[in-house]
Amino acid sequence: MTALYKKRLDAVQGYLELGMFDDALAELAAIEGEFGPRYEVLMLRMMTLRGQQRWGEMREVCSILRETQPERAESWIWLADATRHCRSLGEAREILREAETMFPANPHVKFQLGCYSCQLGELEPAMRYVQEAVALDRRWLRVALSDRDVEPLWEILGFDNR
Numbered sequence: 001m002t003a004l005y006k007k008r009l010d011a012v013q014g015y016l017e018l019g020m021f022d023d024a025l026a027e028l029a030a031i032e033g034e035f036g037p038r039y040e041v042l043m044l045r046m047m048t049l050r051g052q053q054r055w056g057e058m059r060e061v062c063s064i065l066r067e068t069q070p071e072r073a074e075s076w077i078w079l080a081d082a083t084r085h086c087r088s089l090g091e092a093r094e095i096l097r098e099a100e101t102m103f104p105a106n107p108h109v110k111f112q113l114g115c116y117s118c119q120l121g122e123l124e125p126a127m128r129y130v131q132e133a134v135a136l137d138r139r140w141l142r143v144a145l146s147d148r149d150v151e152p153l154w155e156i157l158g159f160d161n162r
């Protein structure tokens with residue numbers, strides 16, 4: 001990664017932190033024109049589109065990320081997130097189920113499966129997925145106790161934040 005490339009990516013990150021999404025997208029387009037659709041550029045584009053809640057476009061970028069970087073669990077998680085918002089929870093869950101076969105010990109995949117199952121009213125598998133995520137990485141308990149997607153499990157977990 002060249003110094004200029006990194007500096008331009010840092011500028012995009014700054015735009016994102018300031019909520020200047022259009023400026024971030026313009027800079028990303030310029031970077032992509034010069035350096036091509038590298039992973040970092042696609043990831044920042046995805047983050048920018050997510051910040052704007054442009055779910056369909058985010059899904060397109062995430063599809064490319066998953067195709068080009070299938071070994072990264074995040075590519076699958078981001079695709080599922082975009083799919084959840086622009087299509088359906090059920091379709092998003094199927095993406096994560098496929099990811100689970102590739103990343104059986106990834107707590108983020110497990111936790112997201114728990115979230116989606118919970119939102120679909122399937123509390124037993126939701127609880128199992130959340131427990132598996134926490135067993136893999138205890139930090140996910142803190143997330144579980146604050147994430148509204150798993151709010152129906154809070155009482156079972158012994159926590160009520162309502």
